[in-house]
Amino acid sequence: MRKHPWVFSGAIDLASEDLQDGDVVEVLDSKANFLAVGHFQNATIAVRILSFDNKAIDANFFQKKIENAVQLRRNLNLFRPDNSIMRLIHGEGDGLPGLIVDYYNKVAVIQCHSVGMYRAVEHIAQALHSVLKEEVIAIYNKSSDTLAHKDQMEIKDGYLLGNCPTPHVALENGVKFNIDWINGQKTGFFIDQRENRALLGKYAKGKKVLNTFCYSGGFSLTALKNGASLVHSLDSSAKAIQLTDDNIALNQFESHQSIVADAVEYIKNLPEQYDVIVLDPPAFAKHRDKRHKAIQGYKRLNANALRQIKPGGFLFTFSCSQVIDKYLFTNTVIAAAIEVGRNVRIVEQLHQPADHPISAYHPEGEYLKGLVVYVD
Ligand code: SAH
Numbered sequence: 001m002r003k004h005p006w007v008f009s010g011a012i013d014l015a016s017e018d019l020q021d022g023d024v025v026e027v028l029d030s031k032a033n034f035l036a037v038g039h040f041q042n043a044t045i046a047v048r049i050l051s052f053d054n055k056a057i058d059a060n061f062f063q064k065k066i067e068n069a070v071q072l073r074r075n076l077n078l079f080r081p082d083n084s085i086m087r088l089i090h091g092e093g094d095g096l097p098g099l100i101v102d103y104y105n106k107v108a109v110i111q112c113h114s115v116g117m118y119r120a121v122e123h124i125a126q127a128l129h130s131v132l133k134e135e136v137i138a139i140y141n142k143s144s145d146t147l148a149h150k151d152q153m154e155i156k157d158g159y160l161l162g163n164c165p166t167p168h169v170a171l172e173n174g175v176k177f178n179i180d181w182i183n184g185q186k187t188g189f190f191i192d193q194r195e196n197r198a199l200l201g202k203y204a205k206g207k208k209v210l211n212t213f214c215y216s217g218g219f220s221l222t223a224l225k226n227g228a229s230l231v232h233s234l235d236s237s238a239k240a241i242q243l244t245d246d247n248i249a250l251n252q253f254e255s256h257q258s259i260v261a262d263a264v265e266y267i268k269n270l271p272e273q274y275d276v277i278v279l280d281p282p283a284f285a286k287h288r289d290k291r292h293k294a295i296q297g298y299k300r301l302n303a304n305a306l307r308q309i310k311p312g313g314f315l316f317t318f319s320c321s322q323v324i325d326k327y328l329f330t331n332t333v334i335a336a337a338i339e340v341g342r343n344v345r346i347v348e349q350l351h352q353p354a355d356h357p358i359s360a361y362h363p364e365g366e367y368l369k370g371l372v373v374y375v376d
Helices: 059-075 114-119 121-135 191-203 218-225 238-250 288-308 326-340
Strands: 006-008 023-030 034-040 045-051 084-092 099-106 106-111 140-141 158-161 170-171 175-181 206-211 230-235 256-260 276-280 313-319 343-350 369-375
Touching: 023 045, 045 121, 045 170, 059 121, 084 170, 084 191, 099 121, 114 121, 121 140, 121 158, 140 326, 140 369, 175 218, 175 238, 191 218, 191 276, 191 313, 191 343, 206 218, 218 230, 218 238, 218 326, 230 238, 238 256, 276 288, 288 313, 288 326, 313 343, 326 343, 326 369
Parallel strands: 106 140, 206 230, 206 276, 230 256, 276 313
Antiparallel strands: 006 045, 023 034, 034 045, 084 099, 099 106, 140 158, 170 175, 313 369, 343 369
């Protein structure tokens, strides 16, 4: 059996009539043999599989899954004196489709992407508390954004354990970040760039860096921590720039300037030259039918950066569009290089970090890809 965790609605021949979103359902084959148990939702993905064994989806189930997920992060050595930011549960990658849990220095932030997980949130919070013990002081449920379309249900955000004022300071690779899960995007921080920021740090000493689509400044701060001579951070959102400025102040870094601008426009004609440019745009394509347009967008953006970067410069370029795979993305950057006509070499191939694992049975879990290219 392939053990893929999704059952599409088109694959279901017969279903009980009174199914509600979020119900725990058994999936049977045409001969009524048990296949799996999962959360039902009246949508394209009709069932998200929780177990291929016939077991109860109860407190003990969540306890075991969360123990396993936390143990992986311990084995990955992510709980350290210099690091207290990580993804604890990454949906299908941790055998819990529809559930994201992020961790910020003793605060766990839950984000449910399915009604089933939302209905199980008390079990999830209990399990987090019992597994993390004194390593968790507050648990916040932030699911109103991700379940907004479920208007038949009242989705409320709030604390399930303790309480913690925001912004709350947490550490990523020795850099302090203010985290605000209540007002921030997603759960408050883009955790998936931790290792790629660290890599930028390796190349940053004495360099002049432009970090576009900076959000709360993750790449900028890591570059400054590692001795960059000057960093410019750019985002179209004034709120994002405020977060970046606050993080710069928190770490008492200097040699930094923020720019509120549309990166796609700004990069067409840079007023100054940089040794390192970071391009980390939001997903240009959320669906397959937007893929062609998105590729054109990535190509233009990358071509503009490649054209203007200093000789001997590094471009850190990313795509978090799940529908654009790493080969397509690499080919798009190569096409941009050919258009620009400079000598460009791919020196690093980047991806999502280990706390965003990809289940062998769910290759769709791969979404973040990036390249470091060196430009002569
Ligand atoms: N690199 C960031 C995460 C990027 S998230 C980090 O390491 O944390 C994408 C960011 O792009 C958001 O902050 C959003 O405000 C910004 N953004 C979206 N469209 C933009 C545009 N056209 N120009 C500049 N910034 C944009």
